[in-house]
Amino acid sequence: MSTANRTAQDRADFTAFVKGEEVEADLGKILKKRGVKPQDVGDITQYALMRLWERWDTTPKDDRLRLARRAARHRWIDILRSKHHHNPVVDPMDTWLTETVDPASDPATLATQRQLVRALVNSLPATQRTVFVYTLDGMPPREIAKELELMESTVRSHLRHGRNRLRTLLVADDSA
Incomplete structure (x- = not known):
């Protein structure tokens, strides 16, 4: 199901999961331990939550927190790679x-x-x-x-x- 066609119940379940599991705090703690700058923690957390929302229907309930953590970790790795290989586009x-x-x-x-x-x-x-x-x-x-x-x-x-x-x-x- 596309994210645009989600029901109000899906949104309520997602919100309850994020608040109940304290996903944002959990991801923030994990990212800070990895040395992520505070200004990047919020962006990476939001990215992980978006990935979780995209796969909400297809991810088993027991794997949802793991999916969010993995998405955050992969996003952080992508950021590190892009900074390592970054060449300014504008001279x-x-x-x-x-x-x-x-x-x-x-x-x-x-x-x-x-x-x-x-x-x-x-x-x-x-x-x-x-x-x-x-x-x-x-x-x-x-x-x-x-x-x-x-x-x-x-x-x-x-x-x-x-x-x-x-x-x-x-x-x-x-x-x-």
Whole structure:
């Protein structure tokens, strides 16, 4: 039966089960033990409850809590995998380099400078490049760390290594 065609009794049974078994509290406790961030616990719990609701009719009563726990665990694993393999869809360099500048600037010189900056910054590893561009936008390391889910010291390290690499590349470019 589709979830749209569920009866009022099905909804009442589901609500009673979730409240009676304290499913949300149970899932929250399990997820927190696994180190899930508090802001993600609610989302993962809701996902697990949606999966349970989708399979409410076909899941035996004794397996319903197990299904919710398994759905939460799988969702958490999916989130971890996506963060591990995450590559930003939008290149932060694009927005930084297209910002408006002084209208009196020579467009040809400006275009050449942007091309040089883009080439140099794009030669950095992805995380260093992202941290560098966020810094150019005026974002402090603490905010960058929150945005990228890194430690602040790691952000500072990426920034330091990125600056050193750019400095080396600029010296090499000037001597050529």
